[in-house]
Amino acid sequence: MKSDPEGIVRVGLIGFGTVGRAFARVLAREGADLGLRRGVSLSLAAVGTRGAAGKHDPGLGAGVRWTEDLASVVSDPDVDVVVELLGGIEPANGLIRAALGAGKSVVTANKMLLARHGTALQDLASEKGAGLGIEAAVAGGIPILRALRSSFTGDRVTAVSGILNGTCNFILTEMEATGRAYAEVLKDAQRLGYAEADPASDVGGDDAAYKLALLARLAFGRDVSVDQIAREGITRLLPCDFVYAKRLGRTPRQLAVARVAPSGHLLLSVRTHFVSETSLLAKVTGPFNAVEVRGESGGPFVFSGRGAGGDPTATAVLADVVEIARGGAPGARNAPPLGFARLEPCTPATSDEFVSPFYLRFIVSDRPGILADLARILAENGINIDAVFQAPYEDKSALPFVVTLEPVSGRALAAAFVAINSLGFHVVPPLALPMTE
Numbered sequence: 103m104k105s106d107p108e109g110i111v112r113v114g115l116i117g118f119g120t121v122g123r124a125f126a127r128v129l130a131r132e133g134a135d136l137g138l139r140r141g142v143s144l145s146l147a148a149v150g151t152r153g154a155a156g157k158h159d160p161g162l163g164a165g166v167r168w169t170e171d172l173a174s175v176v177s178d179p180d181v182d183v184v185v186e187l188l189g190g191i192e193p194a195n196g197l198i199r200a201a202l203g204a205g206k207s208v209v210t211a212n213k214m215l216l217a218r219h220g221t222a223l224q225d226l227a228s229e230k231g232a233g234l235g236i237e238a239a240v241a242g243g244i245p246i247l248r249a250l251r252s253s254f255t256g257d258r259v260t261a262v263s264g265i266l267n268g269t270c271n272f273i274l275t276e277m278e279a280t281g282r283a284y285a286e287v288l289k290d291a292q293r294l295g296y297a298e299a300d301p302a303s304d305v306g307g308d309d310a311a312y313k314l315a316l317l318a319r320l321a322f323g324r325d326v327s328v329d330q331i332a333r334e335g336i337t338r339l340l341p342c343d344f345v346y347a348k349r350l351g352r353t354p355r356q357l358a359v360a361r362v363a364p365s366g367h368l369l370l371s372v373r374t375h376f377v378s379e380t381s382l383l384a385k386v387t388g389p390f391n392a393v394e395v396r397g398e399s400g401g402p403f404v405f406s407g408r409g410a411g412g413d414p415t416a417t418a419v420l421a422d423v424v425e426i427a428r429g430g431a432p433g434a435r436n437a438p439p440l441g442f443a444r445l446e447p448c449t450p451a452t453s454d455e456f457v458s459p460f461y462l463r464f465i466v467s468d469r470p471g472i473l474a475d476l477a478r479i480l481a482e483n484g485i486n487i488d489a490v491f492q493a494p495y496e497d498k499s500a501l502p503f504v505v506t507l508e509p510v511s512g513r514a515l516a517a518a519f520v521a522i523n524s525l526g527f528h529v530v531p532p533l534a535l536p537m538t539e
């Protein structure tokens with residue numbers, strides 16, 4: 103690791119938004135103490151961001167160079183480590199490649215970029231002998247990537263799953279607590295800073311899929327691509343689903359799941375599950391995250407905490423910078439950032455292998471024979487009904503009711519849904535959610 107003549111490792115920060123600003127502040131606050139406690143000296147040399155003049159923060163020190171020219175931060179001879187906190191694919195990818203190409207270590211929280219181009223960046227870092235710190239890209243402050251990279255190397259991981267999107271978890275737990283509709287709760291989440299102005303990536307499942315792709319690479323050593331992860335958003339849940347969930351002793355959670363199927367292929371999905379009220383995941387509320395890792399020999403381990411937000415994410419970024427400054431950089435030959443120097447190709451398992459009890463919710467224009475039609479189609483596809491529930495509702499033109507199913511494969515259910523969807527009584531398209539212990 104290059105440093106100045108006094109042994110101070112100089113950081114160039116690109117991106118000064120929620121996480122960038124928090125990182126600069128925590129570095130300014132902890133920098134001197136880190137020297138005493140951790141034996142590393144760090145200083146902020148340059149900040150590159152749009153509108154640099156307006157964002158200039160004198161509290162970060164007089165020696166910091168502020169610029170709009172991001173490339174100049176990367177090529178600055180006074181910068182030893184580049185911290186990328188811009189987000190998005192470009193210009194972040196080009197700038198990180200330029201830094202690694204010059205042998206400079208990089209720390210990034212950019213899950214989207216790492217999910218799409220992480221393998222190529224890992225290869226470049228390894229070729230150039232540079233560090234690549236990625237801890238903050240998954241579950242903010244929770245040190246899950248470091249754990250998968252080092253603590254689980256003695257076991258064979260069979261499943262990694264969890265609540266990876268704080269926006270969805272906040273919305274679902276608020277809908278449950280207040281009985282309000284999705285659109286209203288989303289507005290609150292945006293007002294409180296838990297949801298972006300454009301929430302599509304969070305509520306549609308893409309954000310959790312980026313993180314799951316990274317977790318699955320570290321857990322299984324397979325080159326999981328985001329496009330292989332089936333995903334379904336939370337936007338179709340209605341207040342009545344929470345009423346029925348309670349009646350079933352369950353609560354809805356958006357879960358990202360990567361699990362080894364009996365064929366040895368990976369089941370990969372991001373979708374809402376009805377989890378048991380007594381499960382650990384049910385206790386994870388509001389914007390918190392949790393990740394569960396199951397190993398062949400070790401039992402299940404659960405990591406939970408603040409999965410987003412400036413300060414928790416900044417601490418994960420700083421931990422990577424400290425590791426790099428100490429010379430134990432992720433990216434070194436013995437500790438590749440994605441856990442495995444060479445990832446095997448990934449073949450996703452088919453929906454035949456996803457077998458679960460299911461919750462089906464219908465909203466129909468009431469008429470005789472509806473249940474008989476549904477029961478016939480389910481029976482024709484070899485699917486057993488477990489129970490039927492109907493809470494008392496006045497409005498017969500939009501009547502909700504629920505059918506729960508005994509364990510059924512995703513493929514059989516999808517086949518039944520083709521026929522079910524063509525029935526004429528639906529007011530809202532039916533919803534199917536797996537019920538998970």
Ligand SMILES: NC(=O)c1ccc[n+]([C@@H]2O[C@H](COP(=O)([O-])OP(=O)(O)OC[C@H]3O[C@@H](n4cnc5c(N)ncnc54)[C@H](OP(=O)(O)O)[C@@H]3O)[C@@H](O)[C@H]2O)c1
Binds near residue numbers: 118151239
């Ligand atoms: N926020 C979280 O809780 C969290 C948690 C984990 C990981 N992350 C990841 O951390 C990264 C940063 O997230 P964030 O929430 O801090 O984002 P943000 O608040 O939008 O900040 C991004 C910063 O980069 C600047 N920027 C973006 N594109 C630029 C460009 N082309 N040229 C110059 N400056 C540019 C922005 O300037 P403007 O302000 O002018 O747009 C802003 O200062 C992302 O990869 C995100 O996925 C965030």
